[in-house]
Amino acid sequence: MAHASNKYLSGSTKGSVFHSGEQAFHQQLNIGEKMEAVANQFIRPFMPEQHQIFFSQLPFVWLGFIDQTNAPWASVVFNTQNKLIDVHNQTQLSIQLDSTFNDSKLSKESIKDTIGLLGIEPTSRRRNRLSAQITQWAGNTIHLSVKQSFGNCPKYIQARHFGFTARTTQNHKSRVQIKQLDESHRALIKQADSFYIASFYHNNANSHVSNGADISHRGGLPGFVKVDGNTIRFPDFSGNQFFNTLGNIKQNGCAGLTFVDYQHGHLLQLTGFAKIIENDPLLKYFKGALRFIDFEMTHGEWAAHFLPFVWGNAEFSANLKNTGTWQQADQAFQLNQSESKQ
Incomplete structure (x- = not known):
């Protein structure tokens, strides 16, 4: 030590x-x-046996990647026809992408050579993460070599039961490029109880093991995310203190956010710039918040009816009792302001 x-x-x-x-x-x-x-x-340079079993049985997995313009994206992949992930040994695995449902941003030509993987078992809240190097991309199969493997606590994850549904094969054509958030996008963000955040670290001066893409989960009560125009603000709650995401943002000021409409299977993917807010008058009124993160969208994609899943209602994490919402924080702040003037 x-x-x-x-x-x-x-x-x-x-x-x-x-x-x-x-x-x-x-x-x-x-x-x-x-x-x-x-x-x-x-944090290991290999997958322990329990992680190998975990990833090999996932029906879907979240990916963080960087495109050729250095924009980070959070995406989800699944396979409705075959097994999604094959784990070959403790350091090698492959992802077989579904040929029908796809994210056009996730292709051999458009992304850089590292991927962050976030596996969440939605019924049990179990969560594990990988950082991996792409060693080969053959057709719909991505071959990966593990850089880092570690578990995450299920602290703010909402449990959900789900099943596959038969969606039209034309749904992958319903993706729309966006430069502005409209009211339907903002409504989804305001009621979200979770989202996914991609980030990355890169240092040209060395080949540090942390170089590459990462993806993480953020959860809270509906109303824990605020949106104004193209700017999104969310709290940072107490976690595992690794500070993977915040450390990446501190280093380069970039992030990618993805929100899920669990009722209709829509996906809202955004990329842009992020900054960490350590001092703000509302911080002491937002229950559980240690700091805020501001995200400014530069562009994104709206994928209607994209996910081939039927989701049940959320079973909220018991840890959410230690967190708040923007409405509660604003009310507490206004009450304090009124009392201070009396």
């Missing part, structure tokens, strides 16, 4: 699984030694 601590305190990322953006948060909270020790135990 002392060896990892010395490297951390010297400001070096050599030998650490954390890059400088993640380490900046650890240093700010004075948890550098603790997190290096945790990482040495839980």
Whole structure:
């Protein structure tokens, strides 16, 4: 442990699984030694057996990737005809994309060579993540080599039961490119109880293990995400303190957000710029919020009736009792303002 601590305190990322953006948060909270020790135990360059089994049985998986313009995207892939993921050994796996349902942004020609994988078992809330290098892309099959593998707690995940449904094969043609959010998009965002966020880290000066794309889940009570025009603001709640997403945003200010309409199977994918807000008058009134993140959309895609799933109602995480909404925060703030004037 002392060896990892010395490297951390010297400001070096050599030998650490954390890059400088993640380490900046650890240093700010004075948890550098603790997190290096945790990482040495839980973040591995291979999939343990339970992760191999977990990924091999998923009906769908969330992917984070970077396009050729360095824009990060969060997407979901599935296979209604064959097995989605084949795990070959502890470091090699492949994804067989569905030939009917596809995300045109996710192609051999359009993305860079790393992918972040987020597997969530919707009924149990179990969650695991991978960072992987693309080693080959053959037809609809992506071959991957594991860079990092680790589990995440299910803290803010809403459980949902689901099943496949027969949607028309023409639905993949219903994708619409957007530059502005309309009222239907904003309505989806305002009522969301979860979304997915893609980010990335890249340092040309070295080949750090964290170089590449990442994807994570964010959950809360309906109303925990605010939208004004093309700007989206959401709280950051207490998590595993790895700070993968926030560390990436701190390093390059980019993010991709995706929202799901579980009732109709719509997908709203956005990419743009993000910044971390550490000081805001509303922070102390938003229950559970440690900081806010502002996201400014540059462009996106609306995919109507895209997901081939029928979803049940959300079973909300018990941890949401420790979180709030924008309506509650605004009301508490206004009440305080009124009382202070009396």
